[in-house]
Each structure stands twice: as structure tokens, then as C-alpha cells.
Amino acid sequence: MEFGTDQLNTFDTFTLDCWKDRVYYEGQSFPAGYFAAEILNFAGEADDPILEHIIALPPLVSQAAALKKDGGRDVLAQLRPLMHKAVSWICTCPPFCCGDVEFAWREFNQAMDGDCFDRDCDISEDHLPYRLLMFSDQILKILVSIYNFCLLIRAFEKRYLRRLKRRTESEFAKAAHTCFDLDNDFLDITDRMPFGEMEEFFSFPRLISGFSYLQDPHDKEKWISVQQVICKRLIDFYVFDLQNGFQHGHGPSFCQNCHRYFLTTTAHVPKYCDGMAPQDHRLTCRQYGAMMHQKEQNKQHPVYRLFSTRTNTIRKHHQRGKISDELRREALYLAETYRDRALMDNDYAAGDYVHDMEQETLYAQARARLAQEDKP
Numbered sequence: 016m017e018f019g020t021d022q023l024n025t026f027d028t029f030t031l032d033c034w035k036d037r038v039y040y041e042g043q044s045f046p047a048g049y050f051a052a053e054i055l056n057f058a059g060e061a062d063d064p065i066l067e068h069i070i071a072l073p074p075l076v077s078q079a080a081a082l083k084k085d086g087g088r089d090v091l092a093q094l095r096p097l098m099h100k101a102v103s104w105i106c107t108c109p110p111f112c113c114g115d116v117e118f119a120w121r122e123f124n125q126a127m128d129g130d131c132f133d134r135d136c137d138i139s140e141d142h143l144p145y146r147l148l149m150f151s152d153q154i155l156k157i158l159v160s161i162y163n164f165c166l167l168i169r170a171f172e173k174r175y176l177r178r179l180k181r182r183t184e185s186e187f188a189k190a191a192h193t194c195f196d197l198d199n200d201f202l203d204i205t206d207r208m209p210f211g212e213m214e215e216f217f218s219f220p221r222l223i224s225g226f227s228y229l230q231d232p233h234d235k236e237k238w239i240s241v242q243q244v245i246c247k248r249l250i251d252f253y254v255f256d257l258q259n260g261f262q263h264g265h266g267p268s269f270c271q272n273c274h275r276y277f278l279t280t281t282a283h284v285p286k287y288c289d290g291m292a293p294q295d296h297r298l299t300c301r302q303y304g305a306m307m308h309q310k311e312q313n314k315q316h317p318v319y320r321l322f323s324t325r326t327n328t329i330r331k332h333h334q335r336g337k338i339s340d341e342l343r344r345e346a347l348y349l350a351e352t353y354r355d356r357a358l359m360d361n362d363y364a365a366g367d368y369v370h371d372m373e374q375e376t377l378y379a380q381a382r383a384r385l386a387q388e389d390k391p
């Protein structure tokens with residue numbers, strides 16, 4: 016049997032197999048902490064679009080359930096596109112995007128079907144359209160779990176993890192203890208969460224855990240125990256993954272270039288992720304960051320500083336009509352040539368460069384070159 020294949024994953028049961036510093040979901044392998052870091056990219060803004068779903072769905076569900084066969088189907092028709100949007104969005108979120116979501120659409124179709132709805136109401140006078148209510152309840156809890164987890168753990172990352180000098184198990188444990196057990200401000204936020212009473216945040220995730228015994232895939236002679244963790248609430252699934260990751264020195268990090276959250280698995284404190292830079296799709300954020308850093312340093316270099324002062328003046332003179340287009344081009348060309356020579360040749364940089372770059376010398380040289388060109 017493969018890791019993570021003997022699992023039940025639905026909209027109210029979430030399973031993870033854990034072995035050493037990896038976790039397994041639907042037969043795929045991830046570094047521990049991966050889901051908790053990735054989900055932070057999906058919600059957590061102040062006026063998050065996810066809130067629209069959370070606010071719009073419950074009143075329509077209640078209305079449909081109350082009206083039953085006296086107009087409930089009309090409300091169901093209004094609800095269907097909203098629910099479709101919510102389910103589609105959930106299917107893009109980890110862990111759902113990493114597994115088979117056919118079950119979700121099967122359940123969606125049953126819960127949103129008018130005939131099913133009527134049949135459920137028919138069973139007895141006070142019977143509820145239970146399929147609609149059950150499915151909507153699961154969807155709402157998933158949305159709230161994602162929202163609550165992202166809001167709190169983004170705050171935790173910003174206040175604690177981003178300041179760490181090293182990203183090790185010990186540092187993560189200290190940060191988690193300080194934040195979850197001692198930080199009154201943080202405990203205050205958990206108390207005042209807008210949907211806190213629905214899927215509350217516990218730093219002790221509620222889970223069912225057991226072990227399966229498997230042959231080591233790398234060495235069939237050896238057997239290993241794999242811990243299986245089952246959560247009935249999605250928020251507990253993320254909290255467990257976060258904490259299990261910490262135990263192995265993995266934790267969410269924030270890319271200073273693309274502003275995405277990503278998981279780090281070494282003690283090194285990264286500034287940038289390895290994803291593609293939004294500014295230039297040929298470079299990763301790390302490469303782009305290094306390039307910008309180099310440019311920033313270049314600006315401080317005396318050779319560059321003189322060059323940019325001079326070329327700025329040339330552009331200004333041109334804008335004010337003090338010099339011709341031709342002279343501007345030629346003077347810029349000369350300045351670039353001197354700059355490049357100064358970068359290659361330290362003696363020149365320390366000696367004649369400053370003289371060659373004087374405004375009037377530069378213009379005189381450029382005029383001389385233009386005059387040379389004009390000669391037949």
C-alpha cells in the first residue's frame with residue numbers, strides 16, 4: 016500500500032498521513048506544514064471576497080428551508096449559482112486542489128436539486144430538506160475555517176515568524192508558545208473573531224489519530240509506522256499541519272517580492288520565494304530580488320552616482336531646450352562610455368573620470384565629435 020492512499024477525504028472529514036518530516040494526502044507527498052502555509056494565500060484580507068459567500072449563503076438557506084414546498088425551490092434557484100461559486104473556489108484551495116473533488120460536485124448536485132429538495136420536504140410535515148442543510152453547513156464551515164485560520168495565522172506570521180533570526184524547531188516552538196499561550200492581544204483577536212463561535216481556533220487541534228504499519232517503500236525488508244490524523248473540522252487540519260511542520264523546522268514565510276506565503280524547510284531566513292517574479296516571468300523572485308539588490312548597490316557606487324547626476328542634468332537641459340536632441344544623444348553616449356571604462360579601470364576612475372564627466376567638458380567633447388561627423 017502506498018502512503019496516503021487509505022484515506023477518507025470529504026467536506027467534513029480531512030485526513031493526513033505523517034511520516035518523519037513529510038505528510039501524505041490522497042497519495043501525494045508534501046513537506047510537513049505545506050497546507051498551512053499555502054492556504055494563507057487564499058484569504059485573510061480585511062475585506063476579503065470570501066466574506067461575501069459567508070454572509071450571502073446562510074439567509075438563503077434558511078429561507079429555502081422555511082418555505083419548503085411553498086416557494087423553497089425558487090430560493091434554491093437563487094442559491095444555486097452562489098453555492099456553485101463557493102464550491103468552485105473551495106476546490107482551488109489546498110488540500111482540496113490536491114485530490115479528487117468529484118464527491119463535492121455529486122453532493123452539490125443532490126443538495127441543489129429541486130426534485131430532491133421536494134422529496135426531502137415530503138417525507139413528513141415537519142421534515143427538513145436535510146441534504147440542502149447538511150451540504151450548506153459543510154460549505155459554510157469550510158469557508159469560515161479558511162477565513163479564521165488565515166486571519167489569525169497571518170497575524171502570527173507577521174508578528175512572530177517574520178522576525179525570527181533562524182527558522183528552527185526551537186525558534187518556532189518559542190514563537191508558538193509566546194503567541195498562542197501568552198500574547199493577550201492574540202488571545203483577544205481569537206475571542207473577537209467575527210465567525211469565531213462557528214469554527215473556533217484552538218492551538219490544540221481536535222483530531223482522531225492512529226497508526227498504520229507499512230513496508231518502507233525504499234526498503235521492503237523494513238517496516239514503518241505511519242501516523243494517520245483525521246480531523247472533522249478543516250481549521251484543525253490546518254492547525255495540526257502548521258504545528259507538525261514546526262516540529263520539523265518547517266514554517267510559513269512571506270515573500271517580500273510577490274507577497275505570497277510559502278513554506279521554508281531550512282533554518283535559513285529567506286527574503287524571497289522560488290516562484291516566478293510577477294515583474295518578470297523569466298526570473299524567480301529570488302533572482303529578481305538579487306538583481307534589484309545589485310541595482311540598489313550600484314546606485315551607491317561613486318562611478319554610478321556621478322554618472323546619474325550628469326545624465327540627469329543632460330536630460331533636464333534637453334527638456335528646457337538648452338541643448339539639441341543630437342547633442343543630448345551624443346553626450347549620453349559619451350557619459351556611458353566613460354562610466355563603463357571607469358568600472359573596468361580603477362586608475363581611470365580615481366583620475367580622469369571626474370574631469371571627463373564635468374558638464375562642460377562632456378558637451379565640448381560631444382560637440383567636437385558631432386563636428387567630426389558632419390565633415391564631408
Ligand SMILES: [Zn+2]
Pocket residue numbers: 270271272273274275287288289290291292300301
Ligand atoms: Zn515570491
